[in-house]
Amino acid sequence: MPVHNADIGSIFEEIADLLEIQGGNPFRIRAYRNAARTVGEYRRDLKTLIDQGGSLPKLPGVGADLGGKIREICANGTCELLERLHREMPAAITELLRIPGLGPKRVRLLHDALEVDTIEQLRRAVRSGAIRDVPGFGEKTESQITQALESRGSAERRMKLATAAQYAEALATYLGSVPGVAEVTVAGSFRRRRETVGDLDILVAAGVAGPVMERLRAYDEVKTVLASGETRASVVLRSGLQVDVRVVPQVSFGAALHYFTGSKSHNIAIRRLGQARGLKINEYGVFRRTVRVAGETEESVYAAVDLPWIPPELREDRGEIEAARRGELPELVTLADLKGDLHLHTRATDGHNTVREMALAAKAAGLAYVAVTDHSRRLRVAHGLDPRGVSKQIDEIDRVNSALSGITILKGIEVDILEDGSLDLPDSVLKRLDIVVGAVHSAFNLPRRRQTERILRAMDNPYFSLLAHPSGRLLGEREACDVDMLKIVRKARRNGCSLELNAQPDRLDLDDVHCRMARDEGVLVAVNSDAHGVDDFAHLQYGIGQARRGWLTGAEVLNTRNLPELRSLLAHPAKR
DNA sequence: GCCGTTTTCGGCCCGACTGTTTTCAGTCG
Numbered sequence: 001m002p003v004h005n006a007d008i009g010s011i012f013e014e015i016a017d018l019l020e021i022q023g024g025n026p027f028r029i030r031a032y033r034n035a036a037r038t039v040g041e042y043r044r045d046l047k048t049l050i051d052q053g054g055s056l057p058k059l060p061g062v063g064a065d066l067g068g069k070i071r072e073i074c075a076n077g078t079c080e081l082l083e084r085l086h087r088e089m090p091a092a093i094t095e096l097l098r099i100p101g102l103g104p105k106r107v108r109l110l111h112d113a114l115e116v117d118t119i120e121q122l123r124r125a126v127r128s129g130a131i132r133d134v135p136g137f138g139e140k141t142e143s144q145i146t147q148a149l150e151s152r153g154s155a156e157r158r159m160k161l162a163t164a165a166q167y168a169e170a171l172a173t174y175l176g177s178v179p180g181v182a183e184v185t186v187a188g189s190f191r192r193r194r195e196t197v198g199d200l201d202i203l204v205a206a207g208v209a210g211p212v213m214e215r216l217r218a219y220d221e222v223k224t225v226l227a228s229g230e231t232r233a234s235v236v237l238r239s240g241l242q243v244d245v246r247v248v249p250q251v252s253f254g255a256a257l258h259y260f261t262g263s264k265s266h267n268i269a270i271r272r273l274g275q276a277r278g279l280k281i282n283e284y285g286v287f288r289r290t291v292r293v294a295g296e297t298e299e300s301v302y303a304a305v306d307l308p309w310i311p312p313e314l315r316e317d318r319g320e321i322e323a324a325r326r327g328e329l330p331e332l333v334t335l336a337d338l339k340g341d342l343h344l345h346t347r348a349t350d351g352h353n354t355v356r357e358m359a360l361a362a363k364a365a366g367l368a369y370v371a372v373t374d375h376s377r378r379l380r381v382a383h384g385l386d387p388r389g390v391s392k393q394i395d396e397i398d399r400v401n402s403a404l405s406g407i408t409i410l411k412g413i414e415v416d417i418l419e420d421g422s423l424d425l426p427d428s429v430l431k432r433l434d435i436v437v438g439a440v441h442s443a444f445n446l447p448r449r450r451q452t453e454r455i456l457r458a459m460d461n462p463y464f465s466l467l468a469h470p471s472g473r474l475l476g477e478r479e480a481c482d483v484d485m486l487k488i489v490r491k492a493r494r495n496g497c498s499l500e501l502n503a504q505p506d507r508l509d510l511d512d513v514h515c516r517m518a519r520d521e522g523v524l525v526a527v528n529s530d531a532h533g534v535d536d537f538a539h540l541q542y543g544i545g546q547a548r549r550g551w552l553t554g555a556e557v558l559n560t561r562n563l564p565e566l567r568s569l570l571a572h573p574a575k576r
Numbered sequence: 577g578c579c580g581t582t583t584t585c586g587g588c589c590c591g592a593c594t595g596t597t598t599t600c601a602g603t604c605g
Contacts, residue, residue, distance in 0.1 A: 232592055271589045
């Protein structure tokens, strides 16, 4: 049975949920949650390591006991503790924890008092009014649960970063105009540039909080006010996006910014460092006993625990604190580092603009070169090019190149990788191009081995330069293809190809974890817009955010190279 | 259940808001 690290993580999470409902030792529960996260995100497949007879790597928060459970789960797909908990508590009960307002204590009460173990039973208990008689449950709690049950399924989706940005920037500007407000920053996963955000955390520096709270409640996009205290409020916008606003004095802004940027596990790790130095770190500052020793800036918070400032994109407790301590934080790539864009479309297929218009827009966006990579013939819906169409476009690019200055247009193609791993155009066509971007646009559901082989075979074509949107996922719409990414990354290294980080807000593919895998394996990543129109070069900022989350430096991104260097890298010395 | 710049035992991140209480537990971030 295939057991992936994420499966082990889920089992540990489930154990933690069940132990919590049973009222278990909170620190034991935390240990399971920490391990769930560590294991779930670990980049090498633990079952494979074990099957190959290797010992488990030392993972933080995983000791002898949890290590044994990992082996047990890899062997059996489950572990004795989970089975025992399932005998004591119905498995479905952890679903109840997902209802806002219901935590472990109340779930336990419902189980004991009303034998409520499933969402459906909860629904019946609410309808019959039985829930009101449970001690600790009042009128408000009942209606909160009712609402949660009604809206279940309809909402609860994370919003794409680029979509959330529209709401975030408008609201931040609005709050910034309140008299007395010194500074407004959108913190949270938005600031960490996660591909999707669950809610917005907006931090406001102001002497007095009252007027800010008042203006927030009056914002015309606010649909409901979930909570509203003196310095903190939660509202839901009409878009469905939840927004948490916190007001702090300027002297606490850095500490609050650090606190509300997260991630939670990064913050916990930083606080522990503080604790070891006799410091208390909270959103108001860094304190030795009652004396504030830091907190006006984020830099001062990090300095208090002897660390340099850590970029928000890295704050996931994935080794950034250790790297910072050793002085080995990567110099992350920036938007300004990009010199070109290697994936875009024109009216010849499914783009909206001409070669000339796209080139001028790229120039205006500060780029020195672009590759025109229209679709190949197999992609009928996009009017993909056949060999004649490619020839025509090559002539057009020659004409535009000789007419324009300050921007160079490379000849390329986004060629379909067919189901058997061959490419959709003959080598005689591909050899005329500067760059060949290969992409999967069909048969997304092949089993892992076949899907992987398909891509590996495509990469063996001597003209293959770059694998576009390697996983094929569409955020919130289509899961990633089941592929062995490590094999693909290693093939890219052997063959001298690159992988794309497609910057379209609904792709952002490679994801952060695989970017880092490419980095670790020494494979260059190209951050491309996949622009279909002149405005789409704006996507690049989101691709850069993701690249930074993947620890990429400028040197590790293919299209930070100037044109001569790029040309020599595309020449594939490994293959020709 | 993990772990070590007070420690191999005794700690484990910290505070705001709400509801149901009548001084605080539960939930959330």
